[in-house]
Amino acid sequence: MSDINKKSLKHLADLAHLELTEKEEEKFLKELESILGHFAELESLDTSNVAPMTGGTSAKNVLRGDADHQSSLAAAPVADAFPDKEKGYLKTPAVFE
Amino acid sequence: MHLHDLTIKKFHEGLKNKEFSAFDVAKTFFDYIETRDQEVGAYLSVHKDQALKQAELADIKVAKNEPLEWLTGVPMAIKDNILIQGLPATAGSKILENYKAAYDATVITRLKSAGAVFLGKTNLDEFAMGSSTENSAFKKTRNPHDLERVPGGSSGGSAAAVAGHMAVAALGSDTGGSIRQPAGFCGVVGLKPTYGAVSRHGLIAMASSLDQIGPFTKTVEDAALVFQSIAGRDQFDATNVEKTYGEELWNPKLEDIKKLKIGIPEEYFGPGLEPEVVKVMEEVMASLKSLGIEFKEISLPHTKYALSCYYIIMPAEVSSNLARIDGIRYAPVSGVERDGLKLEELYRKNRSHGYGPETKRRIILGTYVLSSGYYDAYYAKAQKVRRLIAEDFEKAFKEVDVIFTPVSPTVPFKFGEKVSDPLAMYLSDIFTIPVNMAGLPAISIPAKIKSGPPSGRVSLPVGFQLIGKHWREQDILGIGQFYEKLSA
Secondary structure, three states: OOOOOHHHHHHHHHHOOOOOOHHHHHHHHHHHHHHHHHHHHHHHOOOOOOOOOOOOOOOOOOOOOOOOOOOOOOHHHHHHOOOOEEOOEEOOOOOOO | OOHHHOOHHHHHHHHHOOOOOHHHHHHHHHHHHHHHHHHHOOEEEEOHHHHHHHHHHHHHHHHOOOOOOOOOOOEEEEEOOEOOOOOEOOOOOHHHOOOEOOOOOHHHHHHHHHOOEEEEEEOOOHHHOOOOOOOOOOOOOOEOOEOOEOOOOOOHHHHHHHHOOOOOEEEEEEOOOOOHHHHHHHOOEEEEOOOOOEOOOOEOOOOOOOOEEEEEEOOHHHHHHHHHHHEOOOOOOOOOOOOOOOHHHOOOOHHHHHOOEEEEEHHHHOOOOOHHHHHHHHHHHHHHHHOOOEEEEEOOOOHHHHHHHHHHHHHHHHHHHHHHOOOOOOOOOOOOOOOOOOHHHHHHHHHHHHOOHHHHHHHHHHHHHHOOOOOHHHHHHHHHHHHHHHHHHHHHHHHOOEEEEEOOOOOOOEOOOOOOOHHHHHHHHOOOHHHHHHOOOEEEEEOOOOOOOOOOOOOOOOEEEEEEOOOOHHHHHHHHHHHHHHOO
């Protein structure tokens, strides 16, 4: 079921915001082919009447009450981690041209 | 007091009886780390000033005759993907090399309020992805029992710190075996709690439906003490449930333990298991039988699909969790020239420069299995297979209370042995992965080996694994404590 090639690998890397070197491309193609080949064993398993397990347990989410609360997180150290700031705002290169 | 046999229990007694001060013990650890860690490489950073201040607070409690908690003053090591406010948290990656944690993880808040002392942050495979700690962007960690061999991974630094007597206890995280496998390789105890027992708030997420934080210790009793202090409801982790544990964890009764039935899954004892591991497992089973515990053969028929299933679900979650690690939100990446780059280009430069090969491989694999046209064949299929794996355990636990398996199919391997073959590396976690898929608690305990090693080699640790029912940590910890008493 796998059909990964140089073109689709480039597309995937693009989606994931990664640039691969020529060498990485070659290496990953080979490795991914072998890993995806291993996954083929799942095809033989009949799962037509099985519900997907979407979390770590079947237990439900435990949400806190829908009320405002004081965040324990101080803003300053979070902002300090940011590479660039201007006039008290966090700064990145422009999103739109 | 000797570092080599210092457990939490012994430290606590010694501190209470004023045989030593927490400050002096912490200083002794730092002196020892300075020389010993040059060859082992367990720590990425040590934090002497902060640790000695924490130790002083413990000593003041003693001086004022205030009640001490089990962990008051205990020198601990913390895996570098768990946040301690103001300290680095690199997750073993260059992309977080310049990051300083903005807040304390919930487990850290709890350990701080218990009075624990944090010696430093330990090495790991990048973003906890690996089985040998060879994927760390920063350094090699060596197995304290044989420096030519890996400590296991991904929590290799935490395991080596405890095994190398450079901490009394440590924290790690376990997504597919990252606590239990290195514990087994390094000859220490490692506990992966039930999914939902310990808050992951402040753990740098790898695969959120699988991750749990747990302890590394020298004894099973110590593991119970650390686990009890970090477990419990936290509103910042929506998977973390209302469940409190108490002294039943470290005060097991033999009459209760004797009533437990242990299952031996045939799928875990097939070919591929090293003969040395088989022999040790037989020795351990004989010991447990001598306690009067009954064994029963069971089957977990979907075991062979667990590895494929895991290597679809885990990378899918990794690709999503790591999307936000972009070299902007969490400090800049060294070596990336930002000027003149558009936003998209900056993301790409940061991530391509900051991530190592294993991380890139898993991000791409995860992106692939989630992408349109492949989602059903891979991700949705794997989620269904995951349920079959979980149901295998559910059925088995109708007949038995605890399941016994090896931790790893092999003894610790040498550096470089599996780096070039990802699939071979992934197989090191074959016995630990199904546990995470089902969200169960499991412990890795070092076997007391009676038979000698094969000729021409030093004796290497071998761990056995006890898997419990959901929320029944007390069963696996209880059996473990009696096993230790047998061989004491």
